[in-house]
Amino acid sequence: MTIGVGGSTAEAEFSNMRDMTAGIVPIDNSDREARLAKAQALMREQGIDALYLDTTVNLNYFTGLNLKLTERLHGAILPADGAITYLSPAFEEPKTRSMLKIEGDIRVWEEHEDPGALVIDTIESLGIPSGRLAIDPNAPFFNVDGLRRAGNRYELVNGASITGACRSVKSEREIALMQRSNEITLEVHKAAARILREGIGTVEVEEFVLEAYRRLGGKAPQSGRPIVLFGEATAYPHGVDYPQTLNDGDMVLLDLGCFVADYRSDMTRTYVFGEPTPRQREVWDLEKAAQAAGFAAAKLGAPCEAVDYGARDLIEATPGYEKEYGAPGLTHRTGHGIGIEVHEESYIVRNNKRPLEVGMCFSIEPMICIYGEFGIRLEDCAYMAEDGVRWFTQPCHSVEDPFGYEA
Numbered sequence: 001m002t003i004g005v006g007g008s009t010a011e012a013e014f015s016n017m018r019d020m021t022a023g024i025v026p027i028d029n030s031d032r033e034a035r036l037a038k039a040q041a042l043m044r045e046q047g048i049d050a051l052y053l054d055t056t057v058n059l060n061y062f063t064g065l066n067l068k069l070t071e072r073l074h075g076a077i078l079p080a081d082g083a084i085t086y087l088s089p090a091f092e093e094p095k096t097r098s099m100l101k102i103e104g105d106i107r108v109w110e111e112h113e114d115p116g117a118l119v120i121d122t123i124e125s126l127g128i129p130s131g132r133l134a135i136d137p138n139a140p141f142f143n144v145d146g147l148r149r150a151g152n153r154y155e156l157v158n159g160a161s162i163t164g165a166c167r168s169v170k171s172e173r174e175i176a177l178m179q180r181s182n183e184i185t186l187e188v189h190k191a192a193a194r195i196l197r198e199g200i201g202t203v204e205v206e207e208f209v210l211e212a213y214r215r216l217g218g219k220a221p222q223s224g225r226p227i228v229l230f231g232e233a234t235a236y237p238h239g240v241d242y243p244q245t246l247n248d249g250d251m252v253l254l255d256l257g258c259f260v261a262d263y264r265s266d267m268t269r270t271y272v273f274g275e276p277t278p279r280q281r282e283v284w285d286l287e288k289a290a291q292a293a294g295f296a297a298a299k300l301g302a303p304c305e306a307v308d309y310g311a312r313d314l315i316e317a318t319p320g321y322e323k324e325y326g327a328p329g330l331t332h333r334t335g336h337g338i339g340i341e342v343h344e345e346s347y348i349v350r351n352n353k354r355p356l357e358v359g360m361c362f363s364i365e366p367m368i369c370i371y372g373e374f375g376i377r378l379e380d381c382a383y384m385a386e387d388g389v390r391w392f393t394q395p396c397h398s399v400e401d402p403f404g405y406e407a
Contacts, residue, residue: 001274001275002271002272002273002274002275002276002399002400002401002402003400003401003402003403003405003406004190004193004194004401004402004403004405005193005194005196005252005271005272005273005402006193006194006195006196006197006273007194008191008194008195009195010195010208010211013191013194013195013208013212014211014212014215017187017191017212017215017216018215018216019215019216019217020180020183020184020187020216020217020218021180021184021216021217021218021260021261024176024177024180024260024261025173025176025177026177026261026262027064027173027174027177027261027262029064029101029102031171031173031174032062032063032064032101032102033102034171035061035062035166036062036063036078036084036102038166039051039062039078039162039163039166040078040079040080040081042161042162042165042166043078043080043134043162044080044081046161046162047132048080048132048133048134048157048159048162049079049080049123049128049131049132049133050077050078050079050080050123050126050128050131050133050134051077051078051133051134051136051159051162051163052075052076052077052119052133052134052135052136052139052147052159053075053076053077053078053136054069054073054074054075054136054138054139054140054143055067055068055069055070055073055074055075056069056136056138056139057138057340057341058136058137058138058159058163058167059075059076059136060262060340061163061166061167061340062076062078062084062102062166063076063084063086063100063101063102064101064102065086065096065099065100065101065102066099067096067099069140071142072089072092072115073087073089073109073115073116073118073119073143073146074087074088074089074092074096075087075119075136075139075143076104077119077122077123077126079123079126079127079128082126083104083105084102084104085104085105085106085107085122085126086100086104086105086106086107087106087107087108087109087115087118087119087122088106088107088108088109089108089109089110089111089115090108090109090110090111091111093106093108107121107122114146114150115143115146116143116145116146116147116149116150116151117150119146119147119150119151120147120150120151120154123151123154129153130153130154131154131155132154132155132157133147133151133154133155133156133157134157134158134159134161134162135147135156135157135158135159136159136163137158137159137160137163137164144156160345164344164345164346167339167340167344167345168337168339168344168345168346168360169357169358169359169360170339170359170360170361170383171359174263174339174361175359175361175383177260177261177262177263178260178263178264178265178338178339178361178381178383178392179392180260181218181257181258181259181260181263181264181265182265182267182380182381182392182393183392183393184213184216184217184218184258184260184265185218185256185257185258185265185266185267185393186267186393187212187216188209188212188213188216188218188256188258189254189256189267189269189403190403191208191212192205192208192209192212192228192254192256193252193254193269193271193402193403195208196246196252196273197246198246198247198248198273199245199246200245200246201243201244201245201246202228202229202230202243202244202245203243205226205228205254206225206226206228209226209228209254209256210225210226213258217260218258218259218260218265219258219259219260220258220259221257221258221259221342226254226255226256227239227253227254227255227256227268228253228254229244229252229253229254230244230245230246230247230250230251230252230253230273231244231247231250231251231374232372232373232374234251234252234253234270234374234375234376235369235370235371235372235373235374235375236369236371236375237331237332237367237369237375237377239255246273247273248273248274249272249273249274249275249277250272250273250274251270251271251272251273251280251374251375251376252270252271252272252273253268253269253270253375253376253377254268254269254270255267255268255377255379256268257342262340263339263340264338264339264340264341264342265338265381265392266338266342266363266379266381267379267380267381267393268365268367268377268378268379269378269396269402269403270284270287270375270376270377270378270396270402271284271396271399271402272284272399276399276400280374280399281399283368283370283374283376284376284399285399286314286315286318286368287366287367287368287376287377287378288378288395288396288398289314290311290312290314290315290330290366290368291311291364291365291366291378291379291380291395292395293310293311293313293314294307294308294310294311294334294335294348294364294366295307295310295364295382295389295391295395296310297309297310297311298310298356298364298382298384298388298389299356299388299389300355300356300357300358300384300388301355301356301357302355302356303352303353303354303355303356304346304347304348304349304352304353304354304355304356304362305348305349305350305351305352305353306356307334307335307348307356307362307364308333308334308335308348308349308350308352309350310334311330311334311364311366312330312334312350312366315329315330315366315368316329316330321368327369327370327371328368328369328370328371328373329368329369330366330367330368330369331367331369332367333347333348333349333350334348334349334364334365334366335347335348335349335362335363335364335365336348336362336363337360337361337362338361338362338363338381339361346360346362348362348363348364356384356389357384358384358385358386359383359384360383360384361381361382361383361384361392362381362382362383363379363380363381363382364379364380364381364382365377365378365379365380367379378395378396380392380393380394380395381393
């Protein structure tokens with residue numbers, strides 16, 4: 001039996017769990033003010049006069065204002081110079097004001113009025129009668145369309161060059177929050193592996209994972225559920241739409257993550273329930289080597305795509321594996337940026353020439369998919385430090401001892 005897999009119960013595991021979030025330092029206004037200043041400096045460099053932030057994670061990132069997206073426009077305008085101005089439905093203004101962390105004027109629109117016109121009128125009132133308006137890249141189309149119709153004297157451009165540039169480089173405080181989030185997720189992985197038994201269902205494991213996060217202090221994502229896969233279903237990177245039951249000899253794949261003070265972890269462990277076959281061992285070892293090769297290619301100043309090539313070239317050079325995203329083989333990019341969202345800039349994929357720099361955080365997960373048989377993904381997140389790349393958590397140890405209990 002694979003070391004660390006099976007032999008326990010949910011009740012036993014829960015009895016040993018304690019909150020792991022003591023001592024964390026959440027993001028505060030000093031962080032937000034630095035972010036706003038950096039965004040404004042980037043805007044001036046790029047010749048952008050104002051940035052429109054919609055009800056998205058970008059609004060939360062820069063201001064701490066956490067709103068739910070609805071059909072009503074709610075957001076903010078950040079000029080290249082000057083204070084931020086908020087936009088709100090008139091009847092929501094008192095609530096919006098009560099939620100403000102970064103102070104600013106609030107402009108409102110009534111139910112019968114055009115909110116797009118309010119945005120444009122606000123920009124003009126800030127002394128910007130025309131120019132380049134950067135749009136939150138996550139803004140819904142219906143709001144962007146309203147701005148386009150109301151503000152045809154402005155050039156609308158993609159704001160990702162501002163929001164992505166800020167968010168993809170993390171501060172020490174952000175990295176510390178992600179460190180704790182990854183540590184909690186690793187503990188959940190270990191506990192979930194220990195409760196496995198023949199006949200257990202994927203839904204039962206999913207429920208265990210959600211409760212384990214609650215007890216350890218991590219906040220599970222509101223959308224979606226943990227990815228828990230057994231057997232042939234492990235070949236599908238984002239899971240399948242049917243539950244499975246665990247059998248002896250099955251490959252097991254768990255893709256888990258949580259929030260700690262708004263910052264994400266994302267970690268996948270794949271192992272065998274029972275004794276690995278020679279075929280399972282061979283593919284698992286190749287996956288581990290490919291992940292290590294991706295990590296070794298992550299050098300300060302190297303392009304993001306170098307990490308993808310490092311992992312991909314090893315897999316594609318192995319007989320029996322396809323090239324160019326074919327299966328069996330590495331069918332998708334090697335990784336993605338991570339922070340307040342599980343997938344964000346900068347992506348670890350071919351043609352991404354952005355140089356790796358201190359503060360960038362990303363996953364390394366060169367999954368091998370063998371449809372009709374099984375798949376193996378070993379996913380850990382890394383970050384670029386002053387002295388080079390570092391793991392948040394140590395990768396799997398071996399196919400016999402994935403969690404390194406006897407390392």
